[in-house]
Amino acid sequence: MYCNKIKSPITTIYNGCFTHIDDSADIQIVDNLKQIKSKYKLLGTYAYITRRKGLGQIIQALSYMKNYAFVIIGEGPDIANLKQKAQNLCVHDRVLFFPYQKNPCNYLPYFDVYVMPSYSEGFGMAMVEAALAGKAIVCSDISSFHEIFNENEVRFFTLDNTDSLQQAIHSAYINREKLGKAAYIKANNEFTAQKMAENHKKYYDNLLYNSNK
Template sequence: MKLLQALFFPPEQPGGVSSMIPYLQERFTSPRWEMDLFSLPKRIRNKGQEEVQFQTFDWTIYGDSPVVQKYIQTYRDYLWWTRLRIQKPYDLIHAHHPIAGLAMKSVFPDTPLIQTIHSSYERELILNGRIEPNGLEHQFLLSIYGELEHRADRLLTVSDSFRRYLAPYVKHPDRIGIIPNGFDEKRFKPIPHDNAVTQLVTVCRLVPAKGLDILFKACAELKDKGHDYVLHIIGDGPIRPDLEELAQRLGIYNETIFYGYTLHPEEFMPFFDVFVLPSRAEAFGSVFAEAALSCLALVGTEVGGIPEQIEDGINGLLVPPEDPSALAEALEKVMLDPAYRYELARSACEKAKTHYSLGRSVNELKKMYLQFQAEA
């Protein structure tokens, strides 16, 4: 069976699906399966000139927005690159970004398309202060979900929480399947260690949606109580200067280390003690599963797909979003009780191995892919 995995970001890009699919490809290497990856290179800009039309809505009513114009031009570029580069037919296309799926279905209308929606671009833009709720951009991006449902042969997402989020914007939410992201256990090698000072770590893009301002305020409360810790920030993004200034203002700059972008953070994570990320929104939160496989104690917020991974008090701790004091209290619990911290980390690791292994995802995908082959 000839399969195409259509990404938006190239596989070497950080985070989530783009870093997962190459490991998926390795598991499909056999005479029975042939899998290729496809994505849009960063250098491709403003090449596409094709007229864009959607089948379920008129995008031009939102065309005054620069954000919408950029989205449409990126779609044109993806169409142009797809027509230029893909010369052979596939039995099935699995797209992992709305632009990728819509472009593939336009170029190959007779090829079955599975579309996985991994995250909510509109929520990210709202939380990061780039668009207004219910504005032109928001309405446009919500309309894309209906177009995807209309065009794709099967719609998937990564958590029950995100399926509920999508429900108002599609006609048949009950038909949306759920396959969580899978992670190759071989990448994660927990290492026994005993740090004299608790090592906190977070891995994310530095944007407002990740709630790092809340984390910094919680860490300031911990310092005011006399607790020693080091906070490691792995990742980069547009608000890094603001976060560095906030750390200085709160008096925690000496306890905070900014690493910038790191291609393989899983190589560092086993040396830390606690993974913490007070996100304001997460469709799934892949980095929690990665931290769990590194055998770290997990502290997260009660948003999106995070509570599907963390059972509060059993394999991690959950706190309300936007609550620095609750976050500080949760961190204090795992900092002061190493035995409790270890039990949470061990339980998190066991659950991640059971529910979020790459092998499990591969098996579910193979079953689904073969259904399409049987229907052909």
Template structure:
């Protein structure tokens, strides 16, 4: 069987889907399936000019919106690049971005095209203060989900909570399948270590949606309570300078190390003790699974896919979104109790090993591909 994995970002980009798809390809090749990865290079901009039409709504009523115009141009560019580069046929195409899904079905109408929707672009824009829920761009982006349902042969998403979110914008929510992300366990090697001062790590793109402002405030309170710790922040983004300034104002700059972007953070994560990310939204939250596989104690917000990964008090701690006192208390509980954080870390590792294997994803996708293939 010949499968095309149609991505948007290149595989080397950080993030759950970009890091997972190459491992999917590798594992399918082991069982003799032919699989290719396709994506739009960053340098391809404003090349496409083909007119765009949707079957379920009129996009031109949103035409004057800058975000909508950019999205439409990206569809045109993806179409241009696909026509230029893909000349062969496939048994199934698996898209990993709405633009990829729509373009592939348009250009390969007789080929089954399924899509995994990994996250919500409109939620990202909302939480990062780029748009409002009343904006034309929000209405346009949420209309895309119904368009995908109309054209494509199957929709997959990464958590039950995100399926519930999508259900507001499609006609048949029961047709959406949930497949949790899977990981190659060989990438993660827990290491026995004894840190006299607790080492806390947060790994994400530095944007408002990740709630790092809340984390810095919690760390400031933790310091006021007399606790020693080091917070390692791995990642880069538009608010890095703002976060560094906030750390200075909160008098916790000396306790924090800003690393910037790191290509293979899983090589360093096992040396830390606590993973924390107070996100304001997560469809799944791949970094929590990765931290669990590195055998760290987890602290996250009680939303989305994070709440499906963490059983509060058993394999991690959950706190409400934007709740500085609750986050401070959760971190304090782990900082002062090495035995408790080791227990939580061990439980997190066991759950991740049992539920997030790449072999489980391969078996689930294999069934979906076989059910969709047209002989």
């Protein structure tokens, strides 16, 4: 997104995700996810939990969305605030908190929709992991996310706008198979570790070629 601000020629090489990882998962967490998924449509996310991640917006929306539950995997300084918010809004029975997991992407299969409501991000790596798992995604309408996906691949919402967020979640859930497939194709073509390595090699090959002219 800074390309237009830099006068010198630049090349952008995006981060890449590994497509093959350890698939071990905590049995207790899996059982809890299966149990709540049997009752509700399941929103999920994993992150280092700070206010910048914007997760309170999802909890706020849950008070209007009685058939959804929300799973948060991770730890951080905003956990206590989120738990209190869930209590205040009487949605604490539909918001599940799990501690840090080495490979939180192992729990993606149990989510109906992956949510990433951040106020700012450098690169949405977790969102790319969700895409590689074929998940429908709802994310905030910020420039760094638009750089990764378009409106046909994810559902964007306006920050701090509960109506916009609800609409995005409902649309993502209804179209989850279509969106999941589109996001997977984009991520698999552009944001894998292999693609990142190929782009680095191409860049350095060009440098060597030009230096030998």
